[in-house]
Amino acid sequence: MKQNRAVRSDAWDGGLSPAGTSSVYLQPHLALIRELAEPVRLFAGDYLYQEHDPADRLYFVNRGSLKVSKLLEDGSSATLSLHIPGDLFGEPDPFGRAVHQFEAKALEDSEVGIVPQAELDKVIRTNGDFAVEYMGWMALMQRTAQSKLRDLLLHGKSGALCSLLLRLYNMYGTSGTNKETRAIIGKRITNLEMAEMIGSTRESVNRILNELKDLGVISTERGRIVLNDPDYLRNICHCEDCPREICRM
Structure with missing residues (x-):
């Protein structure tokens, strides 16, 4: 994770957006994710992660907003997604050796909870209800990406x-x-x-x-x-x- 001036956060507050991607989780399971997360503050312009950083974490937005983008060869940028309070995002890796293909940057002063994939995997193995909701979250992320491609291509x-x-x-x-x-x-x-x-x-x-x-x-x-x-x-x-x-x- 690359940050310019990020510091640890001592607070964890704020509401959830009704359209947050974590809405597939029941409140007890959402509380569990937040308990596992290490809260970090980012200033506007700070990177949460950059291309080729290890993709072994998920991220929960508590405050602020971030964008996930791809730097193109001509120096321009393509924005893949925006994330607001209540969003859980990342690039889950089933093999444990993937790296990020994109970069995530704070658009404003933000607070993000960092959830190690290894810790999440432990919960998935022992909690069947949580595992079902996790699959629902992955399906939601896939459907969102497909809907964007539909609009761009058709x-x-x-x-x-x-x-x-x-x-x-x-x-x-x-x-x-x-x-x-x-x-x-x-x-x-x-x-x-x-x-x-x-x-x-x-x-x-x-x-x-x-x-x-x-x-x-x-x-x-x-x-x-x-x-x-x-x-x-x-x-x-x-x-x-x-x-x-x-x-x-």
Whole structure:
């Protein structure tokens, strides 16, 4: 694990996002994961892990947010996933000798619990109910990855971006400030960041977003994107009404 200024955390508090990937676990088993985890604080920009680090741990996000990405040969970056409070993520290795193929970086000051895979394996061998939930978590991670590939491969850049806007709303959505119900992505996301999430360029994202604005499908408010017509976005990306736990970045 590579960190610039990370320190051990003495506190372990904070709530869980309703769409957290740990939602497949019952509360007693989730408490067990948190008990096994070693809490570590990261500052914005710190690496939780980098490519070729041993992939022998899982990570539980207690506070803040992180992104998992791949550095490409041309120097650009491709974002594979975002992780928020309540998320359990990592690259489980059945053979005990894998290394990370991606890197995980804190997008803001964050607190992450580090769970050794060896300790988790002990629980899986002795607790059948926990093992079933662990398999459910792995299936959830697989289905989420498959849904992203579906959007990228089948529906073009416009479909992928429309899907991304819905996914970001599921993770960071807030209500409007007036009587009209609006879907607002509460986190500021730059066009370049969105381009990295769908394997496109900033110019292409700029063009598609401007087209959506001209149609009145989206607008911006204080730097945040407002989804005025989510149904239009769902139609473009051929939405299959996946659960929030799957329809996320």
